[in-house]
Amino acid sequence: xxxxxxxxxxxxxxxxxxxxxxxxxxxxxxxxxxxxxxxxxxxxxxxxxxxxxxxxxxxxxxxxxxxxxxxxxxxxxxxxxxxxxxxxxxxxxxxxxxxxxxxxxxxxxxxxxxxxxxxxxxxxxxxxxxxxxxxxxxxxxxxxxxxxxxxxxxxxxxxxxxxxxxxxxxxxxxxxxxxxxxxxxxxxxxxxxxxxxxxxxxxxxxxxxxxxxxxxxxxxxxxxxxxxxxxxxxxxxxxxxxxxxxxxxxxxxxxxxxxxx
Ligand SMILES: CC(C)(COP(=O)(O)OP(=O)(O)OC[C@H]1O[C@@H](n2cnc3c(N)ncnc32)[C@H](O)[C@@H]1OP(=O)(O)O)[C@@H](O)C(=O)NCCC(=O)NCCS
Numbered sequence: 001x002x003x004x005x006x007x008x009x010x011x012x013x014x015x016x017x018x019x020x021x022x023x024x025x026x027x028x029x030x031x032x033x034x035x036x037x038x039x040x041x042x043x044x045x046x047x048x049x050x051x052x053x054x055x056x057x058x059x060x061x062x063x064x065x066x067x068x069x070x071x072x073x074x075x076x077x078x079x080x081x082x083x084x085x086x087x088x089x090x091x092x093x094x095x096x097x098x099x100x101x102x103x104x105x106x107x108x109x110x111x112x113x114x115x116x117x118x119x120x121x122x123x124x125x126x127x128x129x130x131x132x133x134x135x136x137x138x139x140x141x142x143x144x145x146x147x148x149x150x151x152x153x154x155x156x157x158x159x160x161x162x163x164x165x166x167x168x169x170x171x172x173x174x175x176x177x178x179x180x181x182x183x184x185x186x187x188x189x190x191x192x193x194x195x196x197x198x199x200x201x202x203x204x205x206x207x208x209x210x211x212x213x214x215x216x217x218x219x220x221x222x223x224x225x226x227x228x229x230x231x232x233x234x235x236x237x238x239x240x241x242x243x244x245x246x247x248x249x250x251x252x253x254x255x256x257x258x259x260x261x
Contacts (some may be wrong), residue, residue, distance in 0.1 A: 001049060001050070001051050001052065001057075001096075001098060001101065002049075002050055003047050003048070003049055003050075003101055003102065003105040004047070004048050004049075004050050005046070005047060005048070006046035006047070006048060010048060010056060011033075011036070013056055014036075014046060014048070014056075014059060015028075015032045015033050015036065015189070016028065016032075016189060017059075017082060017189050017190075018056055018057070018058075018059060018082065018084050019086070019089070021088055021089050022088075024193065024243070025189060025193075027193045027196050027197060027243075027246070028189040028192045028193045028196065029192055029193075029195070029196040031184055031185075031186035031192040031195065031196075032186055032187065032188075032189050032192060034186055034217075035185065035186025035187050035217055036186075038186075038217055039063060039067065039187075039217075042063070042064065042067055043063060043064040043067075043076075044061065044062075044063050045061070045062050045063070045076070045106070045109060046059065046060070046061045047059070047060050047102060047105050047106060047109070049083070049098045049101060049102055051090075051093075055090050056084075057083065057084045057090060057093040057098060058081075058082065058083040058084060058093065058098045058099065058101075058102050059080075059081070059082055059102070060078060060080070060081040060082075060102040060103065060105070060106050061078070061079050061080060061187070062076045062077060062078045062079060062106050062110070062118070063076065063077060063079060063187075064076060064077075064115075065077045065119060065162060066219070067217075067219070068119075068228070069121075069164060069165050069222075069226075069228045070119060070150065070162040070163065070164060070165060071162055071163050071164075071165050072160070072162035072163075074115065074116040074159075075115055075116050075117050075118065075119050075152070075162060076106075076110045076113065076115050076117075076118050076119065077118075077119040077120070077121070078103070078106060078118065078119070078120045078121070079187050079188070080129060080187075080188065081099060081102055081103060081106075081120075081129065083098045083099045083102070099133070100137070103120075103134075103137055104137075106118065107153065110155070111155055115155065116154060116155060116156050116159045117152050117153055117154035117155045117156065117159060118139075118152065118153050118155070119150060119151070119152045119162060120134045120139050120150075120151050120152070121148060121149065121150050121151070121164075122134050122149055122151065123147045123148060123149065124144075124147045124148075124149055125147055128241070131149035131151060134151050135151065138153055139151035139152060139153050140152060140153070142161035142162070142163075143161070143162070143163045143164045144164075145164045145166055148164065150162070150163070150164050165222075165226045166226055167225070167226045167227050168224070168225055168226035169224070169225055169226070171232055171235045173234060173235055174210045176260065177208060177209060177210045177260070178205070178208055178209045178210070178233070178234060178253065178256045178257055178260065179209070179210050179212070179232075179233075179234055179235070180198055180202050180209055180210070180211045180212070180231065180232070180233055180253075181212045181214065181231070181232045182195050182198060182199065182211070182212065182213050182214065182231045182232075183214045183216050183225065183227040183228065183229060183230050183231070183232075184213065184214065184215060184216065184217075184229065185216045185217050185222075185228045185229050186217050187229075188229055190239075190242065190243050191229040191230075191231075191239070191243075193243040194231050194238060194239045194243045194244065194249070195231055197243070197244075197246045197249050198231045198233075198238065198249060198253075199211070200246075201246070201249055201250050201253050202253070204250075205253060205254070205257050208257045208260055209253070209257070214227075216228050216229070233252060233253065233256065234256060238252065
């Protein structure tokens with residue numbers, strides 16, 4: 001097993017969270033690729049774990065902190081770390097030390113880039129990207145927003161811990177219509193799936209729906225709203241964990257629309 005940099009031949013796999021086999025990923029659209037094209041010139045770093053058979057079994061992606069959901073530049077932040085965890089394809093590769101190698105490689109890289117430190121985020125619950133896993137790797141908690149925890153490892157003396165940017169504006173609903181507001185950054189295919197599904201559903205109900213799209217890879221848009229990735233249906237977030245199915249989202253929207261009639 002070795003840690004390598006992303007090359008052109010890995011891109012499709014990387015754009016699909018190493019899950020090219022997955023039908024679910026077919027709904028993710030091209031937002032990740034567009035995000036990558038923007039971010040590769042803004043300091044995006046991607047490292048991959050390659051096993052002895054040349055298979056990519058893990059990835060970590062990290063960006064300068066000003067392109068994320070924290071209030072301070074000068075750091076790098078891990079957007080996500082993922083070790084392949086499904087029985088499909090190459091099978092579960094977690095708990096073999098691959099995640100440890102990835103986070104250590106990212107940390108080493110960021111030290112060499114002379115940043116103020118490395119930030120990570122995780123959630124306080126025992127699933128998805130757990131904050132507790134990062135704590136075991138020496139990261140300390142510096143902020144919290146609901147279940148989202150921000151942690152850091154400063155590399156320099158006297159640097160001030162960044163804070164999570166929280167939602168800044170109340171969403172305006174439109175009288176007599178169902179409102180769908182999509183904040184799309186592009187970095188996360190799971191969020192992109194929800195956006196694509198809601199876009200399609202909104203198209204089907206277009207005479208009843210006002211669909212607003214916000215491209216938060218544009219920093220001014222993010223700074224105005226404080227929301228990086230979320231789709232709201234009449235002001236309520238539609239995704240809390242894994243992407244809801246097309247059918248589930250459709251029935252939520254249909255229910256809202258039926259109340260208008
Ligand atoms: C969090 C994550 C990155 C950790 O990667 P990993 O490769 O499983 O991590 P490691 O193997 O280095 O460490 C995990 C555990 O395995 C144990 N371990 C490491 N090597 C081992 C080995 N050879 N044999 C048995 N156990 C081992 C470690 O002690 C560690 O124990 P812990 O659970 O008490 O912390 C991985 O589990 C993951 O991808 N989870 C999902 C995160 C996610 O949803 N990401 C997407 C976000 S957008």
